[in-house]
Amino acid sequence: MSHQVFVPGFCLPVGCNRYMESPDPEAGVTLSIRGDGLSFELLNKFRDPELCGKVLDTLRAELSGGLRFMEVCGTHTVAIFQSGLRSLLPEEIIHLSGPGCPVCVTHESEVNAFLDLAGRDNVIMATFGDLMRVPGHHGRNLKKAQADGARVKVVYSPFDTLKLARENPGDLVVFIGVGFETTAPTIAATMKMAREQGIDNLRVLCFHKTVPAALEVLLADERAGIEGFILPGHVSAIIGLEPYKFIAEKYGKSAVIAGFEPLDILQALLSMVRWRNAGEAHVVNSYTRIVSDGGNAKAREIMYEVFEPSDALWRGIGCIPGSGLEIRPEWESFDAKKTFGIVIEEGAALPGCKCGDILKGIKRPDECPLFKKACTPANPVGPCMVSTEGSCAAYYKYKLD
Amino acid sequence: MSDKVLLDYGSGGRASQRLISELFLKHLGNDELNRLNDAAELTVSGRIAMSTDSFTVDPIFFPGGNIGSLAVHGTVNDVAMMGAVPRYMTCAYIIEEGLPMDDLERIVASMGEAVREAGVIIVSGDTKVVPRGALDKIFINTTGIGEIIVDPAPSGDRARPGDAVLISGTIGDHGLTILGTREGLDFQSKVESDSASLNHLLVRLVRELPEVHVLRDPTRGGLATTLNEITHSSGVCCELDEASLPVRPEVAGGCSILGLDPLYLANEGKFLCVLPEAHASKALEIMRADPLGRDACRIGTMTDANPGKVVLVTHLGGKRLLGMLEGEQLPRIC
Numbered sequence: 245m246s247h248q249v250f251v252p253g254f255c256l257p258v259g260c261n262r263y264m265e266s267p268d269p270e271a272g273v274t275l276s277i278r279g280d281g282l283s284f285e286l287l288n289k290f291r292d293p294e295l296c297g298k299v300l301d302t303l304r305a306e307l308s309g310g311l312r313f314m315e316v317c318g319t320h321t322v323a324i325f326q327s328g329l330r331s332l333l334p335e336e337i338i339h340l341s342g343p344g345c346p347v348c349v350t351h352e353s354e355v356n357a358f359l360d361l362a363g364r365d366n367v368i369m370a371t372f373g374d375l376m377r378v379p380g381h382h383g384r385n386l387k388k389a390q391a392d393g394a395r396v397k398v399v400y401s402p403f404d405t406l407k408l409a410r411e412n413p414g415d416l417v418v419f420i421g422v423g424f425e426t427t428a429p430t431i432a433a434t435m436k437m438a439r440e441q442g443i444d445n446l447r448v449l450c451f452h453k454t455v456p457a458a459l460e461v462l463l464a465d466e467r468a469g470i471e472g473f474i475l476p477g478h479v480s481a482i483i484g485l486e487p488y489k490f491i492a493e494k495y496g497k498s499a500v501i502a503g504f505e506p507l508d509i510l511q512a513l514l515s516m517v518r519w520r521n522a523g524e525a526h527v528v529n530s531y532t533r534i535v536s537d538g539g540n541a542k543a544r545e546i547m548y549e550v551f552e553p554s555d556a557l558w559r560g561i562g563c564i565p566g567s568g569l570e571i572r573p574e575w576e577s578f579d580a581k582k583t584f585g586i587v588i589e590e591g592a593a594l595p596g597c598k599c600g601d602i603l604k605g606i607k608r609p610d611e612c613p614l615f616k617k618a619c620t621p622a623n624p625v626g627p628c629m630v631s632t633e634g635s636c637a638a639y640y641k642y643k644l645d
Numbered sequence: 646m647s648d649k650v651l652l653d654y655g656s657g658g659r660a661s662q663r664l665i666s667e668l669f670l671k672h673l674g675n676d677e678l679n680r681l682n683d684a685a686e687l688t689v690s691g692r693i694a695m696s697t698d699s700f701t702v703d704p705i706f707f708p709g710g711n712i713g714s715l716a717v718h719g720t721v722n723d724v725a726m727m728g729a730v731p732r733y734m735t736c737a738y739i740i741e742e743g744l745p746m747d748d749l750e751r752i753v754a755s756m757g758e759a760v761r762e763a764g765v766i767i768v769s770g771d772t773k774v775v776p777r778g779a780l781d782k783i784f785i786n787t788t789g790i791g792e793i794i795v796d797p798a799p800s801g802d803r804a805r806p807g808d809a810v811l812i813s814g815t816i817g818d819h820g821l822t823i824l825g826t827r828e829g830l831d832f833q834s835k836v837e838s839d840s841a842s843l844n845h846l847l848v849r850l851v852r853e854l855p856e857v858h859v860l861r862d863p864t865r866g867g868l869a870t871t872l873n874e875i876t877h878s879s880g881v882c883c884e885l886d887e888a889s890l891p892v893r894p895e896v897a898g899g900c901s902i903l904g905l906d907p908l909y910l911a912n913e914g915k916f917l918c919v920l921p922e923a924h925a926s927k928a929l930e931i932m933r934a935d936p937l938g939r940d941a942c943r944i945g946t947m948t949d950a951n952p953g954k955v956v957l958v959t960h961l962g963g964k965r966l967l968g969m970l971e972g973e974q975l976p977r978i979c
Contacts, residue, residue: 293961328961331964641968
């Protein structure tokens with residue numbers, strides 16, 4: 245998602261003020277920055293073409309036998325393409341984009357549910373902007389619903405819904421809660437604040453998903469042959485390192501929590517290549533300027549005060565046990581599913597669409613028969629083309645033939 | 646006059662007359678407009694460039710300008726991009742009932758300043774007032790004509806492999822200013838719209854260098870979209886060098902916070918110039934001599950590699966496609 249929404253005091257200060265060193269001085273890169281906050285000078289170091297060139301050279305020299313890696317965050321997908329990094333990686337390094345874009349994995353029955361709500365009398369839909377164009381059945385989307393008179397308000401922060409609810413006391417404001425562990429705590433905090441302020445006309449349509457259970461599904465499917473993960477920076481800022489440890493312990497694969505700059509990604513790849521060369525598997529946090537190993541306990545506490553783990557339907561993948569969040573019974577007065585009697589269930593798959601295989605790393609976007617033909621960003625068929633951070637959209641938008 | 650714009654002012658009756666004489670003629674008046682005929686009588690010669698644009702920007706006042714000045718700059722620039730000297734303009738105001746009269750006067754006064762600066766005159770105008778809620782505050786349409794002074798005129802289909810691609814200054818300023826103002830964001834450093842009339846600089850440029858192939862202002866859709874239009878019309882490829890793109894640090898910072906790409910943000914006081922390599926340094930010299938072009942620089946080259954495409958050579962030296970804007974990044978930026 246293009247908006248990483250943090251509750252002030254929750255995330256950004258974590259790890260920002262620590263003394264940071266490059267995890268790989270042997271790569272010829274010695275990076276040692278006193279990071280007082282996230283300055284642009286600091287970020288520029290992680291984009292430095294010369295430093296990146298050195299790590300790329302080391303990577304080429306030490307690579308033996310290729311590497312199939314997957315990133316599971318839409319922001320990483322875009323970063324790898326946008327920086328041109330993808331065109332510079334050795335051919336033997338195969339880059340797969342996993343189910344890391346929350347818009348992409350939002351199930352079609354969830355999309356139809358919010359489209360059904362939009363346009364009802366006395367309902368104002370509040371949403372992050374990236375859901376506006378997501379297509380449901382018969383080419384419906386929120387933009388068209390808005391043109392037909394539905395009241396749809398794009399918000400930058402879930403907290404904006406409080407004001408919206410106060411200003412429209414005769415209406416129900418329904419916030420579409422789509423996202424991973426990154427956004428769920430902020431929405432939980434919004435609900436808590438609404439209760440404290442006595443706001444009773446706010447509802448949340450909770451479609452949140454959690455990352456670790458999905459990774460296990462991918463690892464269990466041998467067709468993808470994933471040898472390593474680049475783990476999502478923002479999700480990890482909340483959940484920390486612990487939930488990922490099974491990747492090495494149970495499956496013998498490596499994973500690195502990495503930032504979004506080219507140097508972050510290159511160093512993660514170099515680490516994974518070296519571990520594999522040494523016959524080892526590790527799960528490591530390299531994004532220490534944002535992520536602490538323990539994650540953010542306060543954010544998790546608020547998240548689990550309001551939500552509880554549940555099974556969830558992932559678009560293109562299906563039901564993954566324990567991979568979602570539902571509103572707890574104590575908070576059900578906020579639950580839009582309860583208010584409107586909404587039931588989410590598996591429907592028929594989209595004919596021809598290979599998004600399921602693409603999200604699992606079994607197929608590349610350009611191996612789908614619909615890619616660039618029936619399925620384009622202007623007229624997306626499958627979830628991976630819908631969001632600007634989806635892997636098909638990134639292929640379409642950035643990849644040179 | 647009332648302190649608010651009333652429906653009466655668009656009626657065509659006495660109230661309309663008062664609004665026209667006490668406000669519009671006061672700021673925009675000239676010999677032709679003052680005659681208040683049903684149409685203007687103009688003398689023009691040769692090939693004419695003509696352009697129209699409607700302005701719906703929200704908010705109507707923003708750092709660096711307002712809807713009145715923008716409505717002049719936008720149309721003057723469109724005409725000038727054809728290698729033309731802008732001469733005459735028309736303006737049509739559609740106003741929501743209840744707009745504070747002071748706001749209207751500020752807008753019309755800015756329009757007056759902008760036309761004087763650009764050296765054009767408004768020769769015909771119209772005012773309508775619509776009931777509250779029928780539109781948001783005020784919309785303005787302007788149409789402009791000018792005399793083309795080069796043959797052939799610069800045109801989007803004239804880019805050729807080997808041409809240099811120049812930009813007259815920093816990108817993204819206008820788009821970020823509008824979004825920032827609308828969202829009530831308080832940028833720590835000053836970010837303001839680049840809205841300006843470029844005709845004087847453009848006329849100097851094409852007089853000295855009639856060899857210019859393409860002039861375009863990268864407004865809605867930003868630099869990336871405009872370059873795609875040019876490569877598509879001309880059947881060439883643009884290799885754009887990311888490291889040379891001029892972006893103010895405060896604009897880059899604002900964009901990174903809001904998840905926006907300055908390559909897709911509107912500009913209202915910048916132009917792209919595509920011309921044969923041999924004339925590139927002279928063109929930059931002319932542009933940099935003008936305050937509106939002081940940050941001008943070369944950002945790329947036209948090639949025959951991927952016809953119709955824009956390829957970005959990234960900071961890292963990687964290559965990727967730079968596509969057109971899909972749908973809207975921001976509505977109502979101009």
